[in-house]
Amino acid sequence: MERAKFILEEKDMPTSWYNIQADLPEPLPPVLHPATGQPVTPDDLAPLFPMALIMQEVSQERYIEIPEEVQEIYRTWRPTILHRAYRLEKALDTPAKIFYKYEGTSQAGSHKPNTAVAQAYYNKKEGIKRLTTETGAGQWGSALAMGCMFFGLELKVYMVKISYEQKPYRRVLMETWGAKCVPSPSPDTKTGREMLAKDPDCPGSLGLAISEAVEDTLSRDDTHYSLGSVLNHVLLHQTINGLETRKLMMEQADAYPDIIVGCIGGGSNFAGLYLPFVKDKIDGTKPDLRIINVEPASCPTLTKGPYAYDFGDSAGMTPLILMYTLGHGFIPPPVHAGGLRYHGMAPIICHLHRLGLVEARAEHQLATFEAGVTFARTEGIISAPEPNHAIKVVIDEALKCRESGESKTILLAHSGHGHFDMAAYDAYLSGKLTDYEYPEDKVKEALASLPEVPGR
C-alpha cells in the first residue's frame, strides 16, 4: 500500500509562524504615507490595527511564536492533510508525483481562518470589543466571523450590496457565527448615506465597503479594522500551512517539490504555503525550486502590471504600497474566482517576484474550470474557482513531464472547496461560462491615475 495522505500529529504542529523578512536578500521597500511620502509609523496605523499586528508587519524576527490561545483554536481543524494525487497522476498518464495540501477542511471551507483567528486574538488581547471589515462574495467576512466567534468579539461586515442580494449563503454563514452583516452602501455610515441619497439602487463596490468599514472603525474607540490578505502579518499567519507542508514532505512523504503551484488574489493563501520553501531557495539549498503564482488572465497583476506605488484599496484610503498593480481604480471582470479579483498584490510576493525568486502565469476562466472538473473526476474534491487556476497549471506541468519523461514532484496549494460555488460549475457545465479578455484599455486608464508619491 502506498500512502495517499500525510498528516502531522497535533504535538508536532508548528508552534511559530515563519517570517520571511528575516531571510530576504534585500529588505522590503517601506509602505509610505500618501500625504508625506514618508514611511508610515506604527502610530499612523494604531487607530485601525492592534499594536501586535503592526509590529508583525515590520518584524525582522525569523520565527514568531503562535500564542497558545491561537494554537488551541487552530487545533479545532488543524493540522490539515497533505494528499498524494494518485488518481490525477494516473488520468494524466504522467510520471510526475503530484501532492496537494488541502485547506478545505476548515469550518469555513478555506485557508482564511488561519489569519482570522490570529487577528481576532490580538485584537481581543488589546481590549478591542468589536471589528469591522468589508467583504465581496463573503469568503473573508465569513472566516473573520468565525475568528471573532472564537474570541467573543463583535463583528460588523459591510458586504457589497449586489453580492449580499445575489449570494446570500455566505451572509448566512456570518450570521450563524454571530456576526452582523449589512449591505453596502448602508445607512449606518456617512459614506453609505451619501451614496444612497445619490443613488438608492447603488449595487455597491469593494472600495465603498472598505470606506464604510474604516469610517465605522474610526468613529468608535472599541473597534478595529481587519484585512484578509495582502499585508505582511496576514501572510505570516498563513505560513502555518507551509510549515506543516514542508515538514510532511520531508519527514513523511520523503519528497521535496520541484515545482510549487498556487493561485494568487491578494496572495496570502499561496505565500503562506511557499514562504517556508522560498527560504531554501534564498539560502541556496534548493536553487532549482520553481514557484509558480497563478492569476486570472483577466486580472494579470504580476504578469502585466508595472511595479509602482499604489493604494491597496480601490477607494484610495490606505498607505502607498510598492507592488505590481493594475491601478487601484481598475475593476476586474466578473470572473467567478472572486478571491482573485484584486488590482494589486501582497508586497512580499511582489518583492520576491522582482528578485526573480518566484514566477507568475495567467490563466483563462474556461480552462481553469475544465481543470477543476478533471480534478473533481479524479480526486473527488470539488474545488473553489480560485484553486482551479492553480490546478490548470499543475496539469500543464504534469503533461510536460509526460512529454519529457521526467518524474518531477509538483506541490499544489489547494485553498478550499467549491461547495458555495456550484452556480459557477452549473454555468460551466451548461456551456454558459465565458472567458474575459485582458481589458487592456481599462488598465491603461487605471494606471494613468496612479497616485503621486509626495517628494518624488
Next chain:
Amino acid sequence: MERAKFILEEKDMPTSWYNIQADLPEPLPPVLHPATGQPVTPDDLAPLFPMALIMQEVSQERYIEIPEEVQEIYRTWRPTILHRAYRLEKALDTPAKIFYKYEGTSQAGSHKPNTAVAQAYYNKKEGIKRLTTETGAGQWGSALAMGCMFFGLELKVYMVKISYEQKPYRRVLMETWGAKCVPSPSPDTKTGREMLAKDPDCPGSLGLAISEAVEDTLSRDDTHYSLGSVLNHVLLHQTINGLETRKLMMEQADAYPDIIVGCIGGGSNFAGLYLPFVKDKIDGTKPDLRIINVEPASCPTLTKGPYAYDFGDSAGMTPLILMYTLGHGFIPPPVHAGGLRYHGMAPIICHLHRLGLVEARAEHQLATFEAGVTFARTEGIISAPEPNHAIKVVIDEALKCRESGESKTILLAHSGHGHFDMAAYDAYLSGKLTDYEYPEDKVKEALASLPEVPGR
C-alpha cells in the same frame, strides 16, 4: 496541551467491515416477498443488485474484507477525525467529556460515500456499466455520483422535480462528477410519461422517482439499482466509521463512551458508528452503554411507529420488511432535515431497538437548529440539519451531567457539514422556521394501509 483531535494512521485503518449479524442474540427476521409471503431469495433481488451485495445482505460472517480497490478510494478522504469538543463542554459548563466523529470532510461533505464507493465497486466488478437511483434533496444522488465516478460507471439519478428546481446545487454536484440527473417525473420512463400526461406540473415524489429508477433498471441488462440507506449491506459499509472510532477512543483517547448519540433517517449513518460498540453490549463487556437514536418529532418512526411488515419505499415496490414504520404511504412534514424524512427504519436498528439494546428520542426542528447554532458558535462547524438533531440530545445529556456532577463520556456521530443547507439556517436566524407537530391522523391513515403478508 490536551489533545483535541484523534486520527488513525492510514496503515492502521480497518481493512474489514463489521457485520453485526454474526453477534445478534436473535437472528434478523427475514425480508418477505409481497406476493408469496416467503423470504426473498437471492434470485428475486438479482435483477436489481450485484450478487456480492445480496450475499452481504444475509451474511453471518463477523468481518467482511474491504476490497483493496475500495480501501484505495476510502483513502482519498478516510480515515476521518475524532474531535474532543472542549469548547462546547466549556460553554455548557459541564463535567461531561464530549467527543464527535466528523464525516463532513469527505468530498461530498457527508458519510454517504462510505457505501456509495463500495456499491459502485461491486457493481463494476460484476460487469455492470450503469447504475440508477432516486434522490430527494440530492445527498444520496451526489454521493453515488462520486462513487460511480471513481469506478467509471454511468449513473442516472431521478431527482424529485420540486427539489431539482428549488435546490439546484446538489444537482450540479452530481453533474460535476459526471452523472446524469433528470427531474422526476421524466419523459424517460413509462411511469414518468404517464404521470406527465396526467399532470404536466406534477412536483414529483420519492416514491415516483424510485419507480422510475427501478423501471429504468429492469429495462436494461447493463444497469443495476442502488440504495443509500436502510439495507443491511449499506449499514455494513458504514461500519468503517464505527471501527475507526472505537479504535481511536480506546487506543488514543483512552476513553469509552457512556452514551452514543446520532440521528436516524434510514439509519445507516448512526448504525455505522455504533454497531461496533453494540457488540460490547451484546457480549456483556459494556452492559451500561446507552445508545440514543434521534429522529424528528414530526417523523417519529422508532418512538411512535408499530413494529410491522411494510414496504421499504412509498411506491410499494420493495419486499416486505419487518420494521418500525409510520406506513409507507406517510409523507413526513417538510422539515429541513430531508435525510430524516423516512417512514420506516433500517431493520437492523429496529431489531436492536426491539431487543432493548438501543433507545430512541424525537426532537422538534426549532430546538435542533438552536443546538446547531450553539455547536457552530463553539466548535465552529456548521452542521447539516440532520446531525443537529443529535447535537440537541448531546447538549441535553451534557446538561444533565452538570446537574448530577457526573463526568460521562458522550460520543456524537456527526454525519456532515451544512454548507448546502444555509437556506435553512437563514430561515432559523430570521425567525421564519417553524416546528411541525406529529401528524397523528395522517400516520393513522397510512398505517391503515399496511400491506397484508400473504399466508398470515
